[in-house]
Amino acid sequence: MARLSVTLGLCLLFSCAFAQQPPPPAAGSCAACHGQEGQGTAAFPHLAGLGEAYIRRQLDAFASGERANATMKPVASGLSETQRQAVAAYFSSLKMAPADSASAEPPDGPGRELAVHGRWDQELPACVQCHGPDGRGIGEDFPPLAGQPAGYLEDQLKAWRAGQRPAGPQGLMGHIAERLDADDLKAVAQYFAALPAAPKESGHE
Ligand code: HEC
Ligand code: HEC
Incomplete structure (x- = not known):
């Protein structure tokens, strides 16, 4: 059991050290609502770990207005194609930490x-x-x-x-x-x- 937790601990450390990409500049403005690590809040959805293609599709839909949301429309419209792709890849590479999760x-x-x-x-x-x-x-x-x-x-x-x-x-x-x-x-x-x-x-x- 002790050995198992050491191994798990190492995996966690490793994924923190190596799997995480540096945030693209455009991701800075998302933190106010979606959290510093994309972990979300009680009101805003988490982005960490969502599929890259999924996030990209949502940003395009917010920008076009097909997915109607007054808050996300200006945010998504303000991003270039390249920036949308970069933030989608970034948030999709992040993982939710157990501490961010519901416990009930x-x-x-x-x-x-x-x-x-x-x-x-x-x-x-x-x-x-x-x-x-x-x-x-x-x-x-x-x-x-x-x-x-x-x-x-x-x-x-x-x-x-x-x-x-x-x-x-x-x-x-x-x-x-x-x-x-x-x-x-x-x-x-x-x-x-x-x-x-x-x-x-x-x-x-
Ligand atoms: C001012 C607050 C605010 C900011 C800043 C913000 N968002 Fe959002 N975001 C929201 C809200 C509110 C929703 C929920 C929209 C809905 O209900 O459809 C949302 C939803 C999303 C979703 C859909 C999630 C899902 O599971 O479908 C994505 C993707 C997203 N935001 C990406 C971003 C990115 C990337 C940024 C930064 C470039 C950003 N948001 C900045 C408020 C914000
Ligand atoms: C046949 C496949 C399928 C089944 C069954 C299904 N879903 Fe979905 N669901 C999807 C797909 C695909 C998406 C993503 C849609 C998109 O890309 O906008 C989705 C997205 C969602 C979302 C939006 C998530 C977000 O982050 O915004 C919610 C909520 C949801 N589904 C709820 C449900 C519920 C509740 C059920 C059961 C009653 C259900 N789904 C059953 C395929 C399915």
Whole structure:
């Protein structure tokens, strides 16, 4: 056990020392809302560890107004193509620290039921099929949901229902959000918000 923690400790040190790129200058202005290390706050989503292609797509959508947000529109419009790519690569290379993560047990109940099992009579697949076990994300295109603020997650589902966010690859999220009612949105958002955003120490990437 002692040996295991030494090894884990070293891995953490190494990833801090070598995997982290220096922040591009354009990333400095993001810290005020998204945190110094992209770790987010109770109100603003974390950017650390989101897929590079995903972040890039969101910045383009904020700039064009397809993803409607009054705060992010001027931010994204102010970045050149090169800067958008640089900040996307940078935040995607950062990792959430365990200390940034929720510690409470995720609530059992309808939110968990929907997240883990879906609802087949409505042809609703389980959220974790695309967002990964424990909502930790899969690859570049399926963002993690774990540890994002509940209010933020709920707002995204509402945005799809209102046509204020592009439905993403193959329109996947648009179809899903339209089958959820107000209670579902709240319950599933609270469930994912309560899961830890940091990768499990014993888990595989
Ligand atoms: C003044 C506050 C503020 C600043 C500064 C800011 N953001 Fe944001 N950001 C937000 C808010 C609010 C949202 C949530 C928008 C929504 O609900 O759609 C957001 C969302 C995002 C998202 C979407 C995350 C997701 O999971 O889809 C990305 C990507 C993002 N911001 C990148 C950046 C980058 C890169 C910078 C710096 C260049 C930046 N933001 C600066 C407030 C800010
Ligand atoms: C068939 C695959 C699929 C399933 C199932 C799925 N999603 Fe998604 N989800 C996606 C994709 C792809 C995106 C990214 C969309 C984009 O690029 O804008 C996404 C994005 C999201 C986001 C935005 C995350 C962010 O950081 O802004 C939320 C919230 C979300 N999904 C919630 C859910 C919930 C809740 C469920 C279950 C009821 C669910 N998803 C099921 C594919 C899926």
